[in-house]
Amino acid sequence: MLNKLVNLTKSNKETKDSIELDRSRVPNHIAIIMDGNGRWAKKRGLPRIAGHREGMKVVRKVVKHANELGVHALTLYAFSTENWKRPKPEVEFIMKLPEQFLLTYLPELIKENVQVRTIGQREGIPAYTQKAVNEAIERTKHNSGLVLNFALNYGSRYEITEAVRQLSKDVEKGTIRAEDVNEKLIGSYMMTNDIGDPELLIRTSGEIRLSNFMLWQLAYTELWFTDVYWPDFSKETLEEAILEYQRRGRRFGGV
Ligand code: V0D
Numbered sequence: 001m002l003n004k005l006v007n008l009t010k011s012n013k014e015t016k017d018s019i020e021l022d023r024s025r026v027p028n029h030i031a032i033i034m035d036g037n038g039r040w041a042k043k044r045g046l047p048r049i050a051g052h053r054e055g056m057k058v059v060r061k062v063v064k065h066a067n068e069l070g071v072h073a074l075t076l077y078a079f080s081t082e083n084w085k086r087p088k089p090e091v092e093f094i095m096k097l098p099e100q101f102l103l104t105y106l107p108e109l110i111k112e113n114v115q116v117r118t119i120g121q122r123e124g125i126p127a128y129t130q131k132a133v134n135e136a137i138e139r140t141k142h143n144s145g146l147v148l149n150f151a152l153n154y155g156s157r158y159e160i161t162e163a164v165r166q167l168s169k170d171v172e173k174g175t176i177r178a179e180d181v182n183e184k185l186i187g188s189y190m191m192t193n194d195i196g197d198p199e200l201l202i203r204t205s206g207e208i209r210l211s212n213f214m215l216w217q218l219a220y221t222e223l224w225f226t227d228v229y230w231p232d233f234s235k236e237t238l239e240e241a242i243l244e245y246q247r248r249g250r251r252f253g254g255v
Pocket of ligand 1: 034037052055056059078079095096098099101102133
């Protein structure tokens with residue numbers, strides 16, 4: 001039975017269009033590196049910020065579709081610790097996006113029972129950005145639907161370094177013994193502590209690397225890369241990624 005399904009997948013050239021998503025095997029947690037906004041704009045002769053604005057609209061669409069598919073958590077790499085190196089006006093524009101996003105979409109997110117969260121360093125982010133994000137977190141904290149987790153001013157090595165620092169403090173205090181340090185304990189010091197590791201990572205825009213994103217959490221994650229620029233990402237692209245995730249599960253999964 002399983003074999004027949006595998007053969008069907010292999011022999012069918014139009015797998016992506018002709019095989020249906022298995023709604024019972026959608027990843028719980030999907031992480032996305034939303035790359036290619038600047039390139040998308042340049043290709044159209046527009047300033048890079050036009051790409052970021054368009055990318056923001058795509059975030060809204062993808063959240064809606066992921067929620068409809070039954071995804072429990074979506075972690076979006078919105079701003080890395082490296083992104084500060086960009087031209088100041090571009091950074092300033094990007095830092096206004098959370099406020100814009102929430103002004104436009106927060107009522108819909110609340111209606112859809114979405115819970116907004118963030119990971120990353122709070123310090124360094126402008127006060128007005130933090131204010132908008134904090135309000136969204138506060139107003140959605142009792143929602144029980146999809147967890148929309150924005151990685152803002154996030155870097156994975158920083159996250160791991162902070163976890164080690166905290167853990168060391170607890171060992172110094174004597175609340176934890178060195179012998180008790182294990183993977184589960186280390187994981188509990190990570191900023192994604194309560195949402196579990198992603199089963200699927202998507203990176204857009206053709207770069208095949210992780211760029212300091214969730215290095216600890218991606219240990220067993222299926223990685224999916226596409227040349228599509230983030231502003232061109234759609235429901236269909238999301239489903240293509242999930243379909244590929246499901247196909248890999250059928251081919252390599254236990255049994
Ligand atoms: C720019 C593509 C939404 C990636 C998407 C501050 C680059 C658009 C948010 C957002 C960004 C963040 C937190 C929040 C609500 C919305 C966002 C940034 C960049 C970095 F609570 N889009 N978006 N944040 N871009």
